Amino acid sequence: MQLKATTIDIGTSRPIVLLNVDDADELGAHPLDRVRIDHAQETTTGIVKRTERLVEQGTIGLTEPLHRIRGTVTVTVAGRPHSVEYVRKKLDDIELAANELETIVHDIHEKRLSDIELGAFVSAVYANGLSIEETENLTQSMSNVGETLRWEPPVVPDKHSIGGVAGNCVTPIIVAIIAEAGLTIPKTSSRAVTSPAGTADVMEVFCEVEFTTDEIKSIVTETNGCLVWGGGVALSPVDDEIIRAENPLSIDPAGLLIASVLSKKRSVGSTHVVIDIPYGEGAKVQSLVGARELADNIKRVGSHLDMDVTCAITHGSDPIGRGIGPVLEARDVLAVLEGNGPESLRLKSIRLAEMLLDHCGVDASPTDILDSGGALNRFRRILVAQNGDPEISADDLVPGDESMTRRSDRDGIVTGVDNRQLCELARRAGAPLDSRAGLVVHQSAGDRVVEGDSLYTLYAEQPAKLVEAESLGERLEPVRVRGKADALVERR
Missing domain, CATH: 1.20.970.10 (Transferase, Pyrimidine Nucleoside Phosphorylase; Chain C)
Known part of the structure; x- marks a missing residue:
């Protein structure tokens, strides 16, 4: 069938073609069928969307990936891939x-x-x-697609957390420590998948995170490190497509998680990697047994890709840090680098940095680098290289204007803090799209509280989202408080 090509924008990056229902019926093309499009010296394929109004009979509407096609084209039904x-x-x-x-x-x-x-x-x-063999083959295939970065040093460290723990933004602190220790650490990070903030979301509070591969190389050459969004460059681009499909259901199955992490690491040129696997109530991995099994599989796939991978199995029942959401986590990060901040965030950052330095055979003290101000200075250098403000302070990082605080209705003991529920509340408040939305958790498991003590404070940029998050909070119990007798029964 001969049809006249016309461009159309329906907000998709996929090669969709719009056919008038009369033309589609004549072709025998159903929704999601493929059609072959022959034009000039080129042949391409499009996915069918039928319409009565958007295109007239005798024309074919082409979305952005096919906008190069002009004039009259020959259209025939093609088989599925x-x-x-x-x-x-x-x-x-x-x-x-x-x-x-x-x-x-x-x-x-x-x-x-x-x-x-x-x-x-x-x-x-x-x-x-996925079986371990499927995971190896999938990761290999994903890492073979797209751009790759290569570096002169024979040892290129990297770190990744599988996520699932609220406020676990240790990466900017670790990168600053490792870069100050003299190693090259080109860190690409993701935006949030199931959490209220990915590392890239937090870093975007401080500076730009989208750069070309040449710009990344320049930043790393200047500062020893970078903290950029991996989706801004074509490093394992299939991973970005898979993440886009995972987002609506908030799922992150183990095989795809491993393939996602290690294909990105291989593409960015990492040689020595530490993977943080938190486990516990509310984390992605619930049990120590599950964490060990995942660690074994990650190391096996890493070995298949000729990367030296080790795993840190960490306790993930409590949040790390106090802030949850881009601005609130950024505030915690800067506070730790300045010598203050949540002790849990500081200690975990030091522990993982020690593991990574030891893994790379470097004798340096993360504590000394942090306490001396070296990590802070290095972080500010990275901000400058990424077009950020090196003079930014924790006081500049202000959460949303709309807020409410949930308080304890009894005297007792905090018997548990549910990461998953806290993340749900922060997302309902608007995080990560609203960067100043989220929450601050005021208590940890084991803390004693009296009636009226603050449990957590919600922040939002929009009143309606605060109301929605507050309503959800009334149905959930992200910070569990039990009286003395109740706590004893629960522990048994």
Whole structure:
């Protein structure tokens, strides 16, 4: 069928083509079918969306990825990519071969899968899991797609946390320590997937985080380190597409988590990596056994990629730091670098930095680097290189104007702090999109409180979001307080 090409914008990055229903019926094209488009010396494929009004009969509407196409084109129905069949196999809990996973990765990269098909792949992995061989092959394929960075030093350290712990923003502190110790640490981080703030969201409070690969190299050459958003460059770009599919359901299955983390590390040129695996109530990993199993799998996949990976299994039942949300976590980070701040955030940063330095064979004291002000100075140098304000202080980081404080209704003991519920409250208040939204938790497990003591304070930029978060807080119990007798019964 001959159709006239016209450009159209429906807010998608996928190669969608809009066909008038009469043309679609004549072609025999159903929603989400593929059509082959022949024009000039090029052939490409689009995913069908039928419409009665957006395009007239005799025309084909092309979204942004296909805007280069002009004039009259020949349109025929095409078969579905082989990767769709492989996704269906995974839905049936059939293990996929290396070439099948490579095909899925390639088609995701080329945007040949519809959002529904990509969501089906993520759901299949969530429901049925990946074997260790599948995880190795998926990670290898993902790291082979897109750009890669290479560095002169033979040892390039990196650190990552699998997340799930509120306020766990140790990365900026660790990068400042490691860079001040003389090592090259090009840190790419993600935005929030299931949390109220990813490291990139927190760093964006201080400075720019989106840079080209050449700009990243320049920043690292100047300062020994960087703290940038990994999605701003084409480092394992398939990972970004998978994360986009995970976001609506707030899921992060283990196999995809490993592939996500290690494909990014390999692409950025990391050689020695420490992975933080928090476990406990409300964390992504609930048990010590589960944490050890995940650590073993991460190290095995890392070895498959010729990376030296070690894991820190940490207690993740309580928040790290007090602030939850971009500005509130940024305030904690800067306070620790300035010699104050939450002790839990300071101690975890030091411990992981010690592990990373030891892993790289470097004899240096993170405590000395932090206490001397060296880490703070290095952090400010990185801010300058990333177009931030080096004079920013904790007092400049002001949370949202709308706030409310939840107080204890009894005397007693804090028997638990639920990370997951705290994160839900912070997100309901508007974090991370509203950078000044979130909450500050005032108590830790084991603390004694009296009636009227503050448990947590919610902050929002918009009154309606504060009301919504407050309403959710009334139904949840993110900070559990029990009387003495109740606490004894619960501990038994």
